[in-house]
Amino acid sequence: EPSIGLHPRDTQRLVGVLESLRDLGNTVIVVEHEEEVMYAADQIIDIGPEAGTGGGNVVFQGNWEEIRGINLNPADPSEAEFASKTLAFLLGQDKIPVPFVRRKSLHTLEIRGARENNLKDIDVDIPLNTLTVVTGVSGSGKSTLIRKILYPALMRNQGEFSEEIGKFDSLSGSLDRIQSIEMIDQNPIGKSSRSNPVTYIKAYDSIRQIMSDLPLSKARGYKPSHFSFNVDGGRCEICQGEGQVKVEMQFMADIYLKCEGCNGNRFKQGVLEVQYEGKNISDILDLTVDEAIAFFSQKEQKLVEKLLPLQEVGLGYVGLGQSSNTLSGGEAQRVKLASFLGKGSSNKGKMLFIFDEPTTGLHFHDIKKLLKAMNALVDQGDSVIVIEHNMEVIKCADWIIDLGPEGGDKGGYLTFAGTPEDMLHLENNYTAQFLKGKL
Numbered sequence: 001e002p003s004i005g006l007h008p009r010d011t012q013r014l015v016g017v018l019e020s021l022r023d024l025g026n027t028v029i030v031v032e033h034e035e036e037v038m039y040a041a042d043q044i045i046d047i048g049p050e051a052g053t054g055g056g057n058v059v060f061q062g063n064w065e066e067i068r069g070i071n072l073n074p075a076d077p078s079e080a081e082f083a084s085k086t087l088a089f090l091l092g093q094d095k096i097p098v099p100f101v102r103r104k105s106l107h108t109l110e111i112r113g114a115r116e117n118n119l120k121d122i123d124v125d126i127p128l129n130t131l132t133v134v135t136g137v138s139g140s141g142k143s144t145l146i147r148k149i150l151y152p153a154l155m156r157n158q159g160e161f162s163e164e165i166g167k168f169d170s171l172s173g174s175l176d177r178i179q180s181i182e183m184i185d186q187n188p189i190g191k192s193s194r195s196n197p198v199t200y201i202k203a204y205d206s207i208r209q210i211m212s213d214l215p216l217s218k219a220r221g222y223k224p225s226h227f228s229f230n231v232d233g234g235r236c237e238i239c240q241g242e243g244q245v246k247v248e249m250q251f252m253a254d255i256y257l258k259c260e261g262c263n264g265n266r267f268k269q270g271v272l273e274v275q276y277e278g279k280n281i282s283d284i285l286d287l288t289v290d291e292a293i294a295f296f297s298q299k300e301q302k303l304v305e306k307l308l309p310l311q312e313v314g315l316g317y318v319g320l321g322q323s324s325n326t327l328s329g330g331e332a333q334r335v336k337l338a339s340f341l342g343k344g345s346s347n348k349g350k351m352l353f354i355f356d357e358p359t360t361g362l363h364f365h366d367i368k369k370l371l372k373a374m375n376a377l378v379d380q381g382d383s384v385i386v387i388e389h390n391m392e393v394i395k396c397a398d399w400i401i402d403l404g405p406e407g408g409d410k411g412g413y414l415t416f417a418g419t420p421e422d423m424l425h426l427e428n429n430y431t432a433q434f435l436k437g438k439l
């Protein structure tokens with residue numbers, strides 16, 4: 001994924017470099033989600049059709065001549081050509097729609113005199129209760145403005161931040177309309193290898209309660225804690241509920257072996273004998289989110305409601321008990337997003353979410369789901385700021401703040417602030433040039 005963190009202008013330059021490598025007689029293989037790179041490919045191999053357990057098949061392989069000859073509406077919809085989500089987007093059969101209306105904001109945050117790193121003493125107004133996207137070529141100052149000035153200044157205003165803040169004169173505006181700020185980046189969701197998606201979104205408490213309410217649990221005196229792998233009691237003590245044992249190697253990377261005590265099941269034999277509808281706690285943790293929603297849908301509606309946000313952000317293929325250190329950065333980011341969609345937060349409507357390049361490593365199909373989830377946050381009254389290069393997200397913004405015109409010393413100016421439609425009138429603006437093809 002060489003295009004990660006690149007503006008479409010820089011992606012074009014990257015494609016030029018890849019093509020020149022090929023023209024010298026080399027073989028170039030790229031793992032990629034960026035359409036610019038796909039359009040330049042001599043051969044596309046598409047793996048799918050879904051992610052996780054629903055993937056792992058070659059759904060298409062061929063060149064652009066073959067792609068253009070594909071019948072996207074065959075008589076039999078089960079035909080393999082039709083199964084490719086990538087080709088459906090590249091050929092325009094599936095697309096991310098442009099919003100009918102751009103939300104207007106009555107409240108703004110006003111940053112004055114921002115001059116950290118390459119920012120040129122700029123004044124920026126950021127609307128609240130909207131989806132605001134901060135754009136610009138790589139190195140134009142986007143992260144400096146949002147991550148080094150806005151985020152720490154807001155946190156300090158809440159009395160929660162002690163780190164150094166970038167140089168600026170003042171932050172004013174509707175500060176009273178924000179009661180909590182969440183920076184949703186691609187850092188892992190948990191420090192321990194025992195943390196996983198269900199513990200993070202607080203759905204595991206419900207599962208433990210369901211298991212401890214079963215007749216066999218009551219007869220044996222099992223409490224919800226017996227079904228936890230974080231405390232002594234029901235977990236396997238040899239691996240401490242990890243399901244695997246770490247063997248430290250002196251001069252090589254550590255090796256993980258399946259625990260011999262529990263055979264990777266994480267729990268003691270007595271606890272594993274307790275079954276709900278024929279599945280024990282280990283079987284349940286092995287289910288994917290999609291499978292779990294189907295499995296519990298008859299009787300456990302409250303649990304299903306907690307799991308649905310994971311499905312909505314496109315993580316239906318992730319295992320309930322999958323260790324957090326096996327999740328990619330983009331998946332971790334979406335688990336965090338799901339945790340906020342699921343919460344009946346007391347601050348609902350007064351939260352500010354900051355996303356730093358959330359489309360990293362995402363297919364068009366996932367970006368569509370991500371946008372739906374972000375818009376759900378704005379629709380419940382919250383504010384969303386996204387630092388992004390992806391044109392599909394930029395075209396869906398209510399408001400664009402563009403920095404540039406170049407990266408490094410030649411960047412750091414506010415080159416545009418307004419709606420995507422207004423941006424189209426700009427001359428000599430890189431983001432506007434690429435946006436024209438999307439609107």
